[in-house]
Amino acid sequence: MNPTITTSSFSFLVLFCLILGHTATQAQEKNEARTFVNPVGQGADPWVIRHKNHYYVCQSTGGIAGRGISVSKSDKLSKLGKAVIVWNAPRKGWNSNQIWAPELHYFNNKWYIYYAAGQSGPPYIYQRSGVLESVTDDPQGKYIDKGLLSTGADPKDQTGNIWAIDVNVAEIRGKLYAVWSGWEKNAATDKTVQHLYLARMSNPWTISSERVKISSPDQQWETGGPLNLNEGPQFLLRKGQVFIVYSTRESWTPEYRLGLLRLKKEAKVLLDAKSWEKTGPVFQGTEQVFGPGHASFTQSPDNKEWWIFYHAKKTTEPGWSRDMRLQKFSWNPDGSPNFGTPIPAGVAIQVPSGE
Incomplete structure (x- = not known):
């Protein structure tokens, strides 16, 4: 015998199902709001800096030809803000084309953007490095050109400098380094081996020491x-340890990857190749x-968490079509970074802690 369902019971059952469905939808929406997927943006050579509860991302504009620099601002790491163009390349001169890999840094209440540029290209044989300084304390405000950085002397070149890209700057042990x-x-072809160089700075726009070569592509990987x-070097500092994370192999191939330099604990000076030990690949x-x-x-x-912001190729075909991705990483017992394995695009990732 089937039980009898009254009108009031049926109405209550319908209402209960509606409430349950609404609650489930809310839970799903809340859960989705706590995740994001890669890529988080388009482009290459992603640079992010956190300042006063905001994340600023600095990029070149105009594609591979690069004709300017933009800065975006967001209160979330997992979501880029609106990009504002803060500087455009001049029509003529050493930095009129090929604006590459700009980085935004903050020293002494001023913002500085380090970038590479060339008078023309391809071939990419004219790349040199320069620095911009903010007029105000607003990273999205106006900048003035502080000129070329001294990246090695070449009396045969009109700039006096040797080919240089991907400048990264940090204060270490009370001193500023690039x-x-x-x-x-300098060479007549861009098919030229790239090395990593290190030098002291007397201020954010002046390299004051001779450059020292600290790494060459000499390992099997x-x-x-x-x-x-070797390119794209980045200082990574934690608990008194000094690392340089860099890129190796070719940026236009799927073999591009990260290597690691570590300042030896017993090392007293940074400007000595023997002070650094190399391991890798650490992310591929x-x-x-x-x-x-x-x-x-x-x-x-x-x-509470550390995050890596990197680019990846969209296809395996040779070329520079890339997008930008975020991923949390951890630390090994010896204090070195553990980047793990890159997470595929489209996979839900928990948003950064505190976001």
Whole structure:
């Protein structure tokens, strides 16, 4: 015998189902709001810096030809803000074309943007490095050009400098240092080996010491492609330890990857190649993620997590079509970073802690 369902019971059952469905929808929406998926943006050489509860992302504009620099602002690491163009390349001169890999830094209540540029290209044989200084304390405000950085002397070149890109700057042990990717000497072809150089700075726009070569593509995992290179160096500092995370192999291939330099604990000076030890690869592609590289690093809003911000190729075909991705990383027992394996695009990732 079937039980009898009264009108009031049926109405209550319908209402209960509606409430249950609404609650489930709310829970799903809340859960989705707590995740994001890669890529978080388009472009390459992603640079992020956190300042006063905001995340600023600095990028070149105009594609691979690069004709300007933009800065975006967001209160969330997992969501980029609106990009504002803060500087346009001049029509003529050493920095009129090929604006590459700009980085935004904050020193002494001023913002500085380090960038590479060339008078023309391809071929990319004219790249040099320069710096911009903010007029106000607003990173999205106006900047003035502080000129070329001294990245090695070449009396045969009109700029006096040697080919250099990807300048990164940090204060270490109370002193300011610059690290970059460069050539041993200027050449007539961009098929030239790239090394990592380190130098002291007397202020944010002046390199004051001779450059010291601290890394060359000399390991098996750094060689084997059409061009051997070390580039995109980034200082990573934590608990008194000093690391330089850099990119190696070729940026236009799926073999692009990250290597690691570590300042030896007993090292008293940074400007000595013997003070650094190399390991790698520490982050490389998979069957689903191609050519991850040129990373920057930051922490979650509550400072409980560390995140890597990097680019990856969209396809395995040679070229520079890339997008930008975020991923949390951890630390090994010896204090070195553990970047893990790159997460494929479209996979839900928990938003940074405190976001």
